[in-house]
Amino acid sequence: MKKDTKRKRPARETDERVEKSKKAVLTTTYELLAKSGLGGVSVDEVSRRSGVAKTTIYRHWPSREALLLDACSQLSTRPVVPDTGKLRTDLEALAVGAAMRLQQPWSTVLPSIIDAAERDKELAKLQSQIHAQMRGAFIAVIERGQERGELARSLDAREIVASIIGPIMYRRFFSRELLDEAFAKKIVERALRVSD
Amino acid sequence: MKKDTKRKRPARETDERVEKSKKAVLTTTYELLAKSGLGGVSVDEVSRRSGVAKTTIYRHWPSREALLLDACSQLSTRPVVPDTGKLRTDLEALAVGAAMRLQQPWSTVLPSIIDAAERDKELAKLQSQIHAQMRGAFIAVIERGQERGELARSLDAREIVASIIGPIMYRRFFSRELLDEAFAKKIVERALRVSD
């Protein structure tokens, strides 16, 4: 970030110590996020658990908010767009993938982000990015299916995405019922049968 | 709550002062919840805004948690189960009703509750109650439809509920796209067309 500021020495590209500290802090922050949510992460606690001094943390991030934002923004792993050659199996791969990812520990952070996004502008932007990534893969697959003629072009892709991601997130966060591969596939089948 | 404790005087059924204080506190708590979420509500702030002394608040609720739980539990208004005589219009009424309720200010609290429920047992119970109420109405309508033969009994009612509530909540909290009556109705149509 600050690499452009002038230094007497040419410009330190990578200082091992810095990288090590940053990594330790971020790793601990992930763990704490998964365990306690956004509101439950304090700089003091991160310092304690990571072994990195609080002063050092503030040397790398200007504020608690910045640290949290940094940590959260690295959570969103962009899903690989599958290409099985068939719309239905592509969507199944995406849906099952999403369902499985929602079972992992860090998924606990998502409600935190959504909650905070209701009031915090920065986090709203982050949430929108997370959504865009997930949604992007679905849209790509759907449009490809439309080009192949597997799906009527008149159908709204956004509506299809909603009727796949929606039920999956509903199960994970709201109804808390079993969320397995079978459910994800059934949901995809539902979403596609409409077009018949 | 404490009405069973023995008093020298017969037992005060209703003291106007108590009712007034409680109401003022709860009202302010609602407002603050909608504005700042669960984590943003402090007893001091409620006291300041409501004009009720903090000591008085603690006279009626044993702790901050108890106050918040009390306030939240009064949020869940049980939806009236519609009876239009037709499954589809019943479901539409429920779906549109849910969508509209999700636009009101207090809906901001829901992500807070869901988030906290990931870690807090009490709030998990509350969330489960909120869900059960919403879901109950849907299930009732669906089962009635099955009895009338409008819907194959082989279909899983829970799956249908998921594919209606899911997309609606997805739009409200995750994609943040337009959530209107038309969308709600389209979702219901999707959920039912599968059975054809």
Added chain:
DNA sequence: TCGTATCGCTACGATACCGTAGCGTTCTAT
């Protein structure tokens, strides 16, 4: 080797919060 950046440590100041104690005042029910 040697300058310097980075580090850990301790100690702050400021703020916010929870929950309680004491005391005098006001209102209610009888």
Added chain:
DNA sequence: ATAGAACGCTACGGTATCGTAGCGATACGA
């Protein structure tokens, strides 16, 4: 009218948090 309940007010004690300052120790890079 009067006892007792409920109230508001002020003031605590304790804890947690954010973010900063100063200082000596250490590791990196030229």
